[in-house]
Amino acid sequence: MGDTLGALLRQWRHRRSLSQLELSLRAAVSTRYLSCIETGKATPSRSMVLHLAERLEVPLRVRNDMLLAAGFAPWFPERELVAPALDPVRQALDRILAAHEPFPAMVLDGEWNLINANPAAVWLGSGAAPHLLNPPINLMRLALHPDGLAPAIANLPELRARVIANLSRQAARTANPALTELHDEIRGYPGGEAETDPGESVAVPVRIRVEGHDLAFISTLTTFSHPTDVTVAELAVESYFPADTATAEIMLARGTS
Incomplete structure (x- = not known):
């Protein structure tokens, strides 16, 4: 079983040395809503997952992992260079x-x-x-x-x-x-x-x-x-x-x- 979206979000927020307040300001969402996502009490839309990942400057590969954890299909393709x-x-x-x-x-x-x-x-x-x-x-x-x-x-x-x-x-x-x-x-x-x-x-x-x-x-x-x-x-x-x-x-x- 992989990490939940909340766990991934929290890990990357810590990796970027951001508090919930700082990320909420960057993402223009409430601290309470962000906290609810991290604890699994709120289910964000696909666009919100991508929005938060963008504000955290998460690599595209990990953004796909976040989408999967949230119940969505990966958004970014991974093609062979010869494609x-x-x-x-x-x-x-x-x-x-x-x-x-x-x-x-x-x-x-x-x-x-x-x-x-x-x-x-x-x-x-x-x-x-x-x-x-x-x-x-x-x-x-x-x-x-x-x-x-x-x-x-x-x-x-x-x-x-x-x-x-x-x-x-x-x-x-x-x-x-x-x-x-x-x-x-x-x-x-x-x-x-x-x-x-x-x-x-x-x-x-x-x-x-x-x-x-x-x-x-x-x-x-x-x-x-x-x-x-x-x-x-x-x-x-x-x-x-x-x-x-x-x-x-x-x-x-x-x-x-």
């Missing part, structure tokens, strides 16, 4: 990857599993052990596992510290147990953690040695705006940009060779 309905999404992702060459870019799901990558990204990860390159390839595992790219990363302690902190926040924000497990796994890898001295840097770079080249990248994450499909909502493109002139020259030279 015809997602052709525009897939084409957009392919265009982003191609346009970013000769710099690395990859498509990731909500658990940091690799969906697709351009040739530059494949080259960047080519030094990992074969067992880490078998699907599903997890980017965090690939980067920080001692059999992965970790030995080639010059600033491993500071990068690990940032990755672990980000995974902790993401797991708390989404309540995805797979992310909690990944966080705990990564924390168990060797390599240490170190605070980052910002100095003159604008972001923590990835400093990595690949085929004799010392490279430095900063990265961005791009997501789709206003998704209504669970799969699309959980996709992200990580794009790597040169953090110094030498890296840019090396990657541009590779792109023309």
Whole structure:
């Protein structure tokens, strides 16, 4: 038996550090009505369930769980990326990857599993052990596992510290147990953690040695705006940009060779 709607609502309200009063103000409903929903004394409409989930910034996957708990059918579809309905999404992702060459870019799901990558990204990860390159390839595992790219990363302690902190926040924000497990796994890898001295840097770079080249990248994450499909909502493109002139020259030279 799954959680009731009231239990799910209360869990996510606590996860967002909101009191009943604060959520009631956000949702423009009475505190008494909200309390009755949480205790099971009131049965909200489907639109009210979606309204409250929106105000709590609940992931689409969990909004479907809330609807099911309230006795309604799921509202947000979860299609395979190869489904015809997602052709525009897939084409957009392919265009982003191609346009970013000769710099690395990859498509990731909500658990940091690799969906697709351009040739530059494949080259960047080519030094990992074969067992880490078998699907599903997890980017965090690939980067920080001692059999992965970790030995080639010059600033491993500071990068690990940032990755672990980000995974902790993401797991708390989404309540995805797979992310909690990944966080705990990564924390168990060797390599240490170190605070980052910002100095003159604008972001923590990835400093990595690949085929004799010392490279430095900063990265961005791009997501789709206003998704209504669970799969699309959980996709992200990580794009790597040169953090110094030498890296840019090396990657541009590779792109023309």
